[in-house]
Amino acid sequence: MSPRGRAKSRPRTTVKPGPRTAPVGSRAFTRQAQALSRRTKRKGTPKTSKPSLSLRARTSLRRIPRAAWLCAAVAVVNAVCWSILTPPFQVTDEPSHFAYTQQLAENTKLPTSSESTFSPEEEIVLRDIRQYEVRQSPEIHTISTSAEEQHLQDDLEQHPSRHGEGGVGGAYADPPLYYLLETIPYGLASSGTLLDQLEGMRLLSALMAGLTALFVFLFLRETLPRARWAWTVGALSVALAPLLGFISGAVNPDSMLTAVSAATFYCLARAFRRGFTRTLAIATGVLIAVGFLTKVNFIGLVPGIVLGMVVLTVRASRTDRRAAYSSLGLALAIALAPVWLYVIANLLSGHPGLGVVSQVLKLKGVHGSILSKISYIWQLYLPRLPGMTNYFPGLSTTRGLWFNRGFGFYGWLDTSFPSWVNNLALIPTGILALLCIRTLAVERTAARLRIAEISVYAVMAIGLLGLIGLSSYVDSSEGLFADPRYLLPLIPLLGAGLALAARGAGRRWGPAVGALIIVLFLAHDIFSQILVVGRYYS
Amino acid sequence: MRRSVIAALAVGLAAIAIGIVAVLAHSPLTVVGTNSASATDYIELEEKGKLSNCQPAGVIPQGTSAIRFGIEGLHFSPAVTARVLVGSSVLREGHQIAGGPSIPNVTVPITRLAHAVDGSRICATVGPAVEPIRFYGTPKHTAAPHANPLQEATLHIEYLRPDTKSWSSFVPSIVKHMGLGHAPSGSWIVYLLLILMLSVIVVVVRVTLEELR
Numbered sequence: 001m002s003p004r005g006r007a008k009s010r011p012r013t014t015v016k017p018g019p020r021t022a023p024v025g026s027r028a029f030t031r032q033a034q035a036l037s038r039r040t041k042r043k044g045t046p047k048t049s050k051p052s053l054s055l056r057a058r059t060s061l062r063r064i065p066r067a068a069w070l071c072a073a074v075a076v077v078n079a080v081c082w083s084i085l086t087p088p089f090q091v092t093d094e095p096s097h098f099a100y101t102q103q104l105a106e107n108t109k110l111p112t113s114s115e116s117t118f119s120p121e122e123e124i125v126l127r128d129i130r131q132y133e134v135r136q137s138p139e140i141h142t143i144s145t146s147a148e149e150q151h152l153q154d155d156l157e158q159h160p161s162r163h164g165e166g167g168v169g170g171a172y173a174d175p176p177l178y179y180l181l182e183t184i185p186y187g188l189a190s191s192g193t194l195l196d197q198l199e200g201m202r203l204l205s206a207l208m209a210g211l212t213a214l215f216v217f218l219f220l221r222e223t224l225p226r227a228r229w230a231w232t233v234g235a236l237s238v239a240l241a242p243l244l245g246f247i248s249g250a251v252n253p254d255s256m257l258t259a260v261s262a263a264t265f266y267c268l269a270r271a272f273r274r275g276f277t278r279t280l281a282i283a284t285g286v287l288i289a290v291g292f293l294t295k296v297n298f299i300g301l302v303p304g305i306v307l308g309m310v311v312l313t314v315r316a317s318r319t320d321r322r323a324a325y326s327s328l329g330l331a332l333a334i335a336l337a338p339v340w341l342y343v344i345a346n347l348l349s350g351h352p353g354l355g356v357v358s359q360v361l362k363l364k365g366v367h368g369s370i371l372s373k374i375s376y377i378w379q380l381y382l383p384r385l386p387g388m389t390n391y392f393p394g395l396s397t398t399r400g401l402w403f404n405r406g407f408g409f410y411g412w413l414d415t416s417f418p419s420w421v422n423n424l425a426l427i428p429t430g431i432l433a434l435l436c437i438r439t440l441a442v443e444r445t446a447a448r449l450r451i452a453e454i455s456v457y458a459v460m461a462i463g464l465l466g467l468i469g470l471s472s473y474v475d476s477s478e479g480l481f482a483d484p485r486y487l488l489p490l491i492p493l494l495g496a497g498l499a500l501a502a503r504g505a506g507r508r509w510g511p512a513v514g515a516l517i518i519v520l521f522l523a524h525d526i527f528s529q530i531l532v533v534g535r536y537y538s
Numbered sequence: 539m540r541r542s543v544i545a546a547l548a549v550g551l552a553a554i555a556i557g558i559v560a561v562l563a564h565s566p567l568t569v570v571g572t573n574s575a576s577a578t579d580y581i582e583l584e585e586k587g588k589l590s591n592c593q594p595a596g597v598i599p600q601g602t603s604a605i606r607f608g609i610e611g612l613h614f615s616p617a618v619t620a621r622v623l624v625g626s627s628v629l630r631e632g633h634q635i636a637g638g639p640s641i642p643n644v645t646v647p648i649t650r651l652a653h654a655v656d657g658s659r660i661c662a663t664v665g666p667a668v669e670p671i672r673f674y675g676t677p678k679h680t681a682a683p684h685a686n687p688l689q690e691a692t693l694h695i696e697y698l699r700p701d702t703k704s705w706s707s708f709v710p711s712i713v714k715h716m717g718l719g720h721a722p723s724g725s726w727i728v729y730l731l732l733i734l735m736l737s738v739i740v741v742v743v744r745v746t747l748e749e750l751r
Contacts, residue, residue: 070745074738081734084727087719129719136641143719144711152719195721232749236742393586394617394666400637401614414639419647480668481613511750512542518746519550522739526554529735530561537715538566538708 067232068217075213075239075248078525079206082242082249085529087142087536088198089131090411091250092483096169098122098198098251101182103164105190110176112166119164121156125194128152134536136414142536156193171253177293178253198251205255209248212255213239215262216495222269223453224499233502233514234495240521241494242528246410247485254485257295261489263287264301265457268308272453276312281327284309285334292338300467301489304460306332311452368473377469380482392480403429406484408528413483415535417527428520435504435513436497442504461490543750547743562709565700567645569606571599575675575694577608577642581687584670589688591673592661593695595622601699603650605632607662608674608694610642616671619663620646622655629658642674645698660695664688 051059089095099118103111106119118126126132128151134140143149171179185200217235224230238244248255264287271280288305291298309328316324346352368376375388380397384390395401407425408417416422440447447454468486475481502514573596583589605620615638622630632648664671675693717725 067745067749070741074741074745077734077738077741081731081738084720084731084734085716088721136639138639138641141715144715146718149718149723193721195719195723199721229750232745236745240738240742392668394588395614395636395668397637400635404637409639414641416639419634478612509542511540512546514750515543515546515746516550518742519547519554522742523550523554523557526735527557527561530558533712533716534566534705537712538705 064214064218065221065231068214068221068235071217071232071235071239072210072214074236075244076206076210078240078245079209079248079255080203081529082245083199083202083206084249085533086246086249086411087134088129088195089126090134090142090536091246091252092412092485093170094251095122095126095131096171097174097179097182097253098201099164099168100171100174100176100179101186101201101251102162103166103168104176104179105183105186106162107164107166109166111168111172114169114172115167116169117165117167118169119160119162121160121162121194122164124155124160125152128155135412138414138535141538144537153193156195162194174253174295175293177290178256178295181256182251201251202249205248205251208255208259209239209244211259212244212248212262212491215259215266216492219262219266219269219492220495220499222266222273223496224503225273227499227503227510229511229514230499230502233517234497234499236518237498237521238491238495240518240525241491242408242410242525243406243484244488244491245525246528246532247488252485253295254488257291257298258488258491260287260291260294260298261301262492264291264305265460265492268305268312268456269453271308271312272450272456276309276316276324276327278323278327278330281309281331282334285331288331288335289338292335297464297467297486297489300464301460303463304456304458307459308453308456311456373470373473376473376476377466380469380472380480381465391476397482399426401480401482402484402487405482406487408524408531409484410528410532411535415532417531432498432501432517435501437504439500439504457493461493464489540751543747547746551739551743562706563704565702565704566708567604567698568701569696570602570699571597571697573692573695575608575692577674577694579676580608580610580672580674581677581691582670582672583687584667585665585687586667588663588665589667589671590661590663590686591688591691591693592623592659593692595655595658595660595695598622598651598655598658599697599699600652600654601650602648602697603700604645604647604698605660606643606645606696606698608642609644609662609664610672610674611636611640611667612669612671613640614638614669615640615644616665616667618644618646620648621661621663622648623659623661624655624657629655636668642672643694643696650699662693 089098095118096116099116099122100111102119102122103109128148129143130140134142143152182201182204185204186197189197189200213235216238217231220231220234221228244258247258264284267280267284267287271277271284274280284305288298288302291301309331313324313328316327372389376391378385379388379391381402382398383396384392403426404416404422405413407422409415464487472480472482498517499514502510502517504510505513573593605622607618607620609616609618615634615636617634617636619633620631621628630648630651632646634644634646638644664673673688673691673693675691677691678689713725713728716728716731717723720727
């Protein structure tokens with residue numbers, strides 16, 4: 001960006017003066033690191049005492065721009081709105097996720113089976129709110145008379161048992177961290193009814209949406225340091241994304257997985273820009289551990305994250321080899337700690353090493369050549385190439401499964417916009433894609449200098465897409481199940497794409513196009529909410 | 539403050555307001571006619587190729603703008619092409635791409651019929667299928683198995699047209715309905731929802747104006 005452009009896009013937010021206009025790339029990084037090392041040696045080690053951890057944390061929090069907090073607030077309030085307007089248990093697998101939390105809170109045990117035999121209390125509520133009839137039947141609405149409401153309240157006042165037999169349906173193989181956190185609002189609302197507890201749990205998920213938006217803002221601050229206005233475009237659009245609001249307005253571990261993923265993207269971006277410090281290494285290791293404990297899908301991101309840490313370590317080793325490799329070792333030890341503990345606990349109790357996770361991964365049942373798997377996974381997302389076996393005849397997976405579903409499938413994937421709306425949405429999507437490509441073409445020199453960082457994000461994305469695709473391949477005999485929420489961990493890349501698209505409009509029109517992108521996402525959110533209200537309450 | 543940003547926000551927000559008014563003035567599709575085939579009995583077919591079915595349409599009511607077929611995919615709806623035939627000429631044709639929700643019907647939009655049509659036939663072409671498909675309707679008892687197994691059933695069909703009432707006339711009942719089966723309960727949550735969304739809009743506008751300059 002030229003000096004003229006910078007002057008025009010002067011930010012309101014006070015940002016810590018730093019190397020935001022510094023050159024980027026591995027050589028530039030090495031030069032900066034060596035210069036820093038020389039300065040440190042010349043000056044000697046200062047003999048002042050280190051500030052306490054809490055003081056450093058407070059200072060770090062104060063450095064976060066106000067706009068980032070406001071983006072987070074928008075994401076939280078938006079998710080709260082979704083939590084209010086979505087009827088109880090009308091989000092995919094919400095009964096299972098609630099049952100998992102209830103099992104932990106009431107029986108203080110992990111789930112024991114994947115059967116959908118929930119506690120008597122949950123079963124009564126599911127029956128009274130007609131969950132089974134409403135789900136996947138758009139012509140059937142939720143309870144609509146005072147008599148039905150009274151019947152529900154009367155049943156809840158009987159205080160049916162909250163102790164199930166350990167069956168939690170599809171959530172059985174999920175790691176427990178998200179559900180352990182959900183036991184806090186569950187417990188706080190335990191004097192109320194199950195519906196009070198459910199809403200409290202949904203509010204915790206809504207806070208996760210705020211964390212996601214906050215980390216997307218910070219990720220963009222690190223990846224696009226010269227275009228400060230574009231940070232807001234990307235983060236605010238993500239905060240308003242209806243899919244994020246819908247999932248974070250429900251009891252669903254994907255809300256936490258998305259936040260953890262956004263934080264990981266931020267840590268890597270920060271390390272690529274400022275160096276892989278020991279603090280960042282520990283933070284990344286902790287995030288990987290948290291990701292493992294949140295949802296199995298996180299495994300898909302791990303190859304990319306590890307690649308990023310290795311690249312960063314190699315760079316950092318040019319100045320201090322020992323410190324760099326010890327930081328990597330520490331990060332990996334922290335990251336893998338829950339995995340080793342899990343494997344050891346399983347082996348000691350006579351179970352397979354990966355326990356219930358091995359059932360999910362179905363490692364023994366994977367048939368077919370590696371080429372057929374690659375072909376399947378490719379076609380799950382992209383148009384078939386010549387010579388490939390057609391796995392999805394008559395189905396455009398890119399458009400029919402991912403675009404249309406990502407654009408607006410709510411409830412139990414049973415509530416969608418009319419076809420003409422999906423078709424209309426292709427126009428702005430195409431324009432935004434072209435603008436994004438234009439930015440990448442114009443700034444190809446800068447992009448080339450950061451090819452290692454971009455490759456790491458690409459490997460993270462490919463890893464997740466590959467994991468989802470492989471899972472679908474293994475289960476292909478049971479049909480094709482594609483849920484766009486599985487892609488939510490990649491939402492920081494959506495934010496980056498939108499920020500790049502706004503920049504693609506040029507110095508003069510970029511902010512105006514950015515404002516239009518934000519309004520576009522706001523409109524998408526509002527009309528998605530209207531769609532859901534019409535589906536359940538008309 | 540950039541004028542272009544203010545203009546973009548103003549145009550965008552005005553478009554949203556116009557869109558909301560248009561939605562409220564618009565009428566939801568409602569079922570105005572159906573054939574006698576069962577909506578609950580079904581046959582499940584695992585044919586990979588395209589399947590077709592032609593059957594008498596009965597009376598297609600005036601104003602029909604969509605035809606709903608009792609067809610359900612396991613995880614997503616298959617592609618469906620519908621043709622309304624009078625004699626050998628195609629009166630109306632519509633198509634729905636594959637990938638829709640897994641619900642017990644597929645709605646195919648067609649150009650609105652200005653008049654009721656009697657004595658026509660409806661042909662539905664389904665697939666090709668990636669997964670098993672359920673066809674809701676009534677099986678025909680034929681002597682020999684048909685080459686096209688879908689031809690051995692009469693599909694459940696519904697005709698839809700816009701309701702006489704607009705969405706705006708449903709607002710009071712929606713407000714009442716939204717307060718039920720929830721916690722917290724009561725119609726006041728609708729007003730809470732409106733306040734929260736208005737606050738989102740205010741913050742979004744403010745942040746956009748402050749940061750995009």
